[in-house]
Amino acid sequence: MSFLLYRSLVYLHPAAFRRQFGSELLVIFEDAVVADGAAALLFDVVVSLLRQWLLRSGLWKAGVAVLGAAVQVIPALMMATRHARVSQIVPARGAPIEADGLVAITVFMVCFVAAMLVAVVFWSIHVARLAAKRR
Amino acid sequence: MTEDFDSFLPLSAATLHVLLALAGEDRHGYGIMQEVKRQSEGKYKLGPGTLYDNLQKMLDHGMVEDARHKSKNDDPRRRYYRLTRFGRGLLAAEASRLEGVVREARAHLGPNLRPSPGAAS
Numbered sequence: 001m002s003f004l005l006y007r008s009l010v011y012l013h014p015a016a017f018r019r020q021f022g023s024e025l026l027v028i029f030e031d032a033v034v035a036d037g038a039a040a041l042l043f044d045v046v047v048s049l050l051r052q053w054l055l056r057s058g059l060w061k062a063g064v065a066v067l068g069a070a071v072q073v074i075p076a077l078m079m080a081t082r083h084a085r086v087s088q089i090v091p092a093r094g095a096p097i098e099a100d101g102l103v104a105i106t107v108f109m110v111c112f113v114a115a116m117l118v119a120v121v122f123w124s125i126h127v128a129r130l131a132a133k134r135r
Numbered sequence: 136m137t138e139d140f141d142s143f144l145p146l147s148a149a150t151l152h153v154l155l156a157l158a159g160e161d162r163h164g165y166g167i168m169q170e171v172k173r174q175s176e177g178k179y180k181l182g183p184g185t186l187y188d189n190l191q192k193m194l195d196h197g198m199v200e201d202a203r204h205k206s207k208n209d210d211p212r213r214r215y216y217r218l219t220r221f222g223r224g225l226l227a228a229e230a231s232r233l234e235g236v237v238r239e240a241r242a243h244l245g246p247n248l249r250p251s252p253g254a255a256s
Contacts, residue, residue: 047182047184
């Protein structure tokens with residue numbers, strides 16, 4: 001039962017790591033389970049799973065990029081909803097555009113584009129590194 | 136070459152122990168874990184997750200490489216690892232750095248570096 005659970009947790013590792021070390025991790029479980037106990041080995045493989053996905057796979061970079069985007073977009077969005085009602089954002093034909101609304105929309109758009117750029121740059125760096133590793 | 140070593144120093148405890156475990160002979164993963172346990176008198180315990188995370192980095196940096204199986208009866212799922220020339224040089228550079236640390240410690244604490252009983256409490 002514990003071996004089945006261990007094998008499932010090994011299987012959940014990123015593909016590159018699993019291909020390189022997966023079978024060895026299973027052999028070590030068979031070797032070490034009597035001396036170290038299944039609980040210690042299961043704890044170790046859970047820590048390894050988190051480490052491989054969160055730190056080594058570069059997923060944290062995507063997380064930071066999304067967080068950075070949110071930090072920029074959310075205040076701009078709050079400003080936009082505070083200062084500009086929908087009627088001001090999309091004025092009726094021929095009606096004068098109020099400066100407040102226009103500024104809010106501009107700030108929002110600039111922040112949104114900047115956040116997306118940051119996210120795309122981080123993501124493309126991550127993808128390029130993965131491709132280089134595979135080569 | 137020294138500059139290459141400098142960018143890796145000081146080594147993490149796990150990397151140092153793995154290099155040290157492979158300095159004597161080629162070993163497989165479980166063999167490395169057991170050797171680390173023996174060398175540290177059980178004080179440093181390396182789990183398989185930490186071991187393979189470090190081995191991956193060490194393979195990428197050319198500190199260790201795959202080695203041949205020792206006998207035909209070995210489990211084919213096992214992989215053996217051995218130190219490269221670079222890994223051996225790096226271990227020597229770290230050992231030399233640690234010698235300097237010990238020398239400094241002796242200069243300040245005296246020749247006997249064993250902690251006195253009750254010092255930790």
